[in-house]
Amino acid sequence: xDFGTETIRAAAERIHGRVRRTPLxxxxxxxxxxxxxxxxxxxxLQLTGSFKIRGALNVLLSLTDAERDxxxxxxxxxxxxxxxxxxxxxxxxxxxxxxPQDAPRxxxxxxxxxxxxxxxxxxxxxxxxxxxxxxxxxxxxxLVHPYDDVRTMAGQGTxxxxxxxxxxxxxxAPDAIVLPCSGGGLASGVLEAVRSEVxxxxxxxxxxxxxxxxxxxxxxRVQQVPAVPAFLxxxxxxxxxxSTLAALSRHPVTALELSDDQARLAxxxxxxxxxLVLEPGGSAALAAVLARRDRFAGKTVxxxxxxxxxxxxxxxxxxxxxxPG
Amino acid sequence: xDFGTETIRAAAERIHGRVRRTPLxxxxxxxxxxxxxxxxxxxxLQLTGSFKIRGALNVLLSLTDAERDxxxxxxxxxxxxxxxxxxxxxxxxxxxxxxPQDAPRxxxxxxxxxxxxxxxxxxxxxxxxxxxxxxxxxxxxxLVHPYDDVRTMAGQGTxxxxxxxxxxxxxxAPDAIVLPCSGGGLASGVLEAVRSEVxxxxxxxxxxxxxxxxxxxxxxRVQQVPAVPAFLxxxxxxxxxxSTLAALSRHPVTALELSDDQARLAxxxxxxxxxLVLEPGGSAALAAVLARRDRFAGKTVxxxxxxxxxxxxxxxxxxxxxxPG
Numbered sequence: 001x002d003f004g005t006e007t008i009r010a011a012a013e014r015i016h017g018r019v020r021r022t023p024l025x026x027x028x029x030x031x032x033x034x035x036x037x038x039x040x041x042x043x044x045l046q047l048t049g050s051f052k053i054r055g056a057l058n059v060l061l062s063l064t065d066a067e068r069d070x071x072x073x074x075x076x077x078x079x080x081x082x083x084x085x086x087x088x089x090x091x092x093x094x095x096x097x098x099x100p101q102d103a104p105r106x107x108x109x110x111x112x113x114x115x116x117x118x119x120x121x122x123x124x125x126x127x128x129x130x131x132x133x134x135x136x137x138x139x140x141x142x143l144v145h146p147y148d149d150v151r152t153m154a155g156q157g158t159x160x161x162x163x164x165x166x167x168x169x170x171x172x173a174p175d176a177i178v179l180p181c182s183g184g185g186l187a188s189g190v191l192e193a194v195r196s197e198v199x200x201x202x203x204x205x206x207x208x209x210x211x212x213x214x215x216x217x218x219x220x221r222v223q224q225v226p227a228v229p230a231f232l233x234x235x236x237x238x239x240x241x242x243s244t245l246a247a248l249s250r251h252p253v254t255a256l257e258l259s260d261d262q263a264r265l266a267x268x269x270x271x272x273x274x275x276l277v278l279e280p281g282g283s284a285a286l287a288a289v290l291a292r293r294d295r296f297a298g299k300t301v302x303x304x305x306x307x308x309x310x311x312x313x314x315x316x317x318x319x320x321x322x323x324p325g
Numbered sequence: 326x327d328f329g330t331e332t333i334r335a336a337a338e339r340i341h342g343r344v345r346r347t348p349l350x351x352x353x354x355x356x357x358x359x360x361x362x363x364x365x366x367x368x369x370l371q372l373t374g375s376f377k378i379r380g381a382l383n384v385l386l387s388l389t390d391a392e393r394d395x396x397x398x399x400x401x402x403x404x405x406x407x408x409x410x411x412x413x414x415x416x417x418x419x420x421x422x423x424x425p426q427d428a429p430r431x432x433x434x435x436x437x438x439x440x441x442x443x444x445x446x447x448x449x450x451x452x453x454x455x456x457x458x459x460x461x462x463x464x465x466x467x468l469v470h471p472y473d474d475v476r477t478m479a480g481q482g483t484x485x486x487x488x489x490x491x492x493x494x495x496x497x498a499p500d501a502i503v504l505p506c507s508g509g510g511l512a513s514g515v516l517e518a519v520r521s522e523v524x525x526x527x528x529x530x531x532x533x534x535x536x537x538x539x540x541x542x543x544x545x546r547v548q549q550v551p552a553v554p555a556f557l558x559x560x561x562x563x564x565x566x567x568s569t570l571a572a573l574s575r576h577p578v579t580a581l582e583l584s585d586d587q588a589r590l591a592x593x594x595x596x597x598x599x600x601l602v603l604e605p606g607g608s609a610a611l612a613a614v615l616a617r618r619d620r621f622a623g624k625t626v627x628x629x630x631x632x633x634x635x636x637x638x639x640x641x642x643x644x645x646x647x648x649p650g
Binding site for chain 1: 633634
């Protein structure tokens with residue numbers, strides 16, 4: 001696997017000016033709530049409402065004209081799907097997005113808004129990879145993998161290059177960096193970018209009871225878990241990638257688990273202290289810092305808030321629910 | 326009145342490094358919803374959740390040591406109050422904040438979090454200026470006026486200097502700039518800063534039926550309206566300032582009015598398209614652009630989103646309510 005800082009820098013040049021430089025937010029109230037100094041990379045403010053546009057656009061811009069003309073396909077609960085639909089639109093391609101029937105409405109609407117064609121599947125009965133690969137064969141499309149592709153990983157890593165700049169600008173020296181983990185594309189890209197210059201302990205966060213990355217890292221082989229409950233759809237991948245596992249294995253990664261209630265608490269804290277809308281999975285890293293004072297109190301911690309695509313009805317319920325995490 | 330770009334630049338130097346440079350956000354979905362190219366200066370992401378810290382901190386840093394030692398007072402529904410409490414804390418002073426009994430809970434909590442002492446009054450029976458001035462006399466405090474003070478206006482104007490930088494960085498040439506208007510401190514400061522370099526038509530937005538600034542500008546004298554309904558508390562001042570009126574009179578300002586429902590729609594659009602939490606008054610400028618396609622369609626418009634301090638219960642109700650604006 002040819003994957004390193006140079007790959008990520010090349011991706012950054014490729015997508016420059018087409019994606020946002022998202023801010024690194026902080027709040028004294030959030031610092032009080034966590035006991036730490038928390039720096040939040042607000043990828044919810046990214047174009048399409050999540051970091052996924054970074055990787056998807058890097059892939060689309062790496063295709064041949066013939067591949068772009070034939071069209072692309074992605075399977076996704078929605079953030080990668082919106083990103084691929086947007087990237088296809090921005091590069092003159094067409095996107096087919098395979099989504100579970102129970103995907104958040106705002107994500108389905110988002111894919112369609114960007115001109116993507118939505119193909120639903122039944123997550124209880126069908127494997128999204130099989131549905132996707134069948135369509136790829138049938139329609140002559142190019143699959144844009146949500147994580148297990150060096151071009152995707154490098155694109156996601158561009159968020160890490162921005163974090164490096166922002167740490168320098170703010171004069172911060174973080175002790176830890178905490179990233180949500182679904183298939184591992186974001187974590188592998190950002191850690192590769194950041195850890196070349198910053199000696200911060202790396203953490204990834206998975207759904208409680210579904211530690212596919214923890215097990216994969218422990219065994220050195222890609223592991224599978226059952227389908228993750230839908231609430232945390234953004235970190236819902238039931239497995240990781242060969243490439244992402246190989247890349248993450250280079251770092252001394254600690255995997256943490258979070259519960260739905262911990263994510264809810266983090267969403268409320270982001271609302272109260274940052275004025276930032278986070279979706280459940282997008283709050284995973286912040287949730288871990290709120291829940292694990294034993295790990296993070298007294299530390300300077302970079303947290304990546306990966307997305308904000310949440311239905312208004314779900315968000316209202318979360319705000320109304322004051323159950324402590 | 327000695328008020329101009331130099332005053333604002335001096336304020337920017339004074340508060341530099343203590344307040345945030347907030348991002349200028351945009352969204353293709355928001356552009357579609359408005360028919361315009363909208364650039365949103367996200368002051369909800371400012372320290373204390375609104376732009377008010379800019380002016381309050383500039384005042385606190387302009388006081389004598391003796392004045393700071395004796396303490397300061399502000400009357401406010403909460404954004405100015407939080408800003409004065411935070412500024413007092415940051416400069417070693419103490420703040421007393423006079424607030425209406427029905428102020429949003431999140432704002433009362435915010436004032437107290439920053440160490441401010443809250444004194445409630447009954448907005449139906451008492452005049453906040455009288456309550457405030459009595460306490461000032463009694464306790465030997467310095468009043469930090471929410472708008473009618475050149476130091477406050479200059480501090481708010483620092484948001485305008487950032488907008489200028491951000492317009493240059495993005496290569497944008499706006500046709501219009503739209504600002505919420507309560508007492509006029511923000512509008513007078515930002516217009517003074519921006520219009521020295523950018524020829525954008527200036528708009529201010531007030532609550533429908535309570536056009537104190539429109540009437541003041543039309544008559545050339547400070548006008549009063551009855552107390553504005555509490556939902557839009559952030560633009561709730563029933564009057565304007567002598568200084569703010571004088572400063573705004575230098576510009577060809579058009580005053581627009583908005584309804585509560587238009588503010589609700591704008592809050593939902595900010596949630597959906599920007600992932601930004603806005604309070605009702607904080608959404609006023611965006612609401613005007615959404616509501617007035619006749620004015621803004623096809624234009625590049627800078628909108629200042631002034632604050633995000635809204636109670637979770639109110640926010641949930643707004644998200645649940647799909648009444649079109």
